[in-house]
Amino acid sequence: MTLLQARGLVRSYGPTPALRGVTLELAEAEILAVTGPSGCGKSTLLHCLAGILRPDAGEVLYGGQRLDARSEADRSRLRRTEFGVLFQFGQLVAELTAAENVALPLLLAGKGRREARTAALNWLERLDVADVADVRPGAMSGGQQQRCAAARALVTEPRVLFADEPTGALDALAGERLLGQLTRVAREQHTSVVLVTHEPAVAAYADREIVLRDGTVDVTGLGADISAGTAGGRR
Ligand SMILES: Nc1ncnc2c1ncn2[C@@H]1O[C@H](COP(=O)(O)OP(=O)(O)OP(=O)(O)O)[C@@H](O)[C@H]1O
Known part of the structure; x- marks a missing residue:
């Protein structure tokens, strides 16, 4: 069942476009990796999905209800009760x-x-x-x-964990250990995860991967299909 949905998300910082119409779905208990080159809009997307940032256009639905249209106080309460957030450091x-x-x-x-x-x-x-x-x-x-x-x-x-480059400050071994444990625990808890990373190897821990390029979804599929160049369209 779909837990979180983004429809046509658009977000700019002044004249700089970060998202140019992103549509995606996150199912209950699904681990979704969002990858793509630096500056393609991954963090902006994660912040919009978690209700930290408001999109300029488009909508975010959580459990079928508009999230982006709620007040700051409402979104912040939701983040405390239903969402978990994990950043790179600090x-x-x-x-x-x-x-x-x-x-x-x-x-x-x-x-x-x-x-x-x-x-x-x-x-x-x-x-x-x-x-x-x-x-x-x-x-x-x-x-x-x-x-x-x-x-x-x-x-x-939480029902959804938002992780933004959680292994970015770690060496490869510590990064793998963290991801292994994080994804194992998330599966045990049936917690959905949005895992933003610029490291393609990290996506191997996910059920599905979305590759962003220049603020749009370039390709969606299984990590292995994407590496083989056989992925395409939405699952
Ligand atoms: N606070 C901000 N002010 C101005 N421009 C911003 C801001 N945050 C992001 N941007 C711009 O928006 C675009 C998308 O940035 P974003 O951080 O979402 O990308 P990213 O894929 O997460 O990048 P990285 O992998 O380097 O963290 C980039 O062009 C970036 O320079």
């Missing part, structure tokens, strides 16, 4: 330990301290970083920080 609060960072979204949602800490420890365990639960970000490796950030994005059990 998301953990430096003064807090890993467990405190992961517990934070639950505390903000009104959960009690003990319940929030238990859930945080559980998520750190699932992402294989339980050993740094009481460590602050400054004393962790980049890979550990990103896995903690992933735990924080997932602790509220």
Whole structure:
């Protein structure tokens, strides 16, 4: 079943066009990779889908309802309750330990301290970083920080996870480890994922891939079909 839909999204920054009519669908529990060269509009698309940016034209539907037309307060509430967001870096609060960072979204949602800490420890365990639960970000490796950030994005059990170049600051091995764990956990939770990346290899972790070029969808299909040049049209 379709969970998230974009229809004819157009977005510019002043005179610079970033999206020039993007249409796509994300199914429940689907992992969708959005790839393409630098500057093709991947981040802008992710921000529009997550309700962070409003498109100039076109619409975003979440569960069949217009998302882009809702108020900022409404979209921000939706992001706290239904969506998780994971960026390239700089998301953990430096003064807090890993467990405190992961517990934070639950505390903000009104959960009690003990319940929030238990859930945080559980998520750190699932992402294989339980050993740094009481460590602050400054004393962790980049890979550990990103896995903690992933735990924080997932602790509220979102229906959609938006990940923008989550492995961009990691070496190949740490990147693969993060993606392996992130996609495994997302599948276990039936969480849909929009995974933006400029690295074609990352798309291998996805069910489906969309390649953007100059703000439009160039090709849609399975990663393997795209590499072989046999993909085309919408699935
Ligand atoms: N805040 C901004 N102000 C002005 N132009 C912007 C801004 N953000 C993005 N752009 C422009 O919009 C276009 C699309 O940018 P976007 O960041 O969405 O692409 P991207 O595919 O995510 O790029 P990258 O892979 O390099 O992160 C580019 O031409 C970019 O220069």
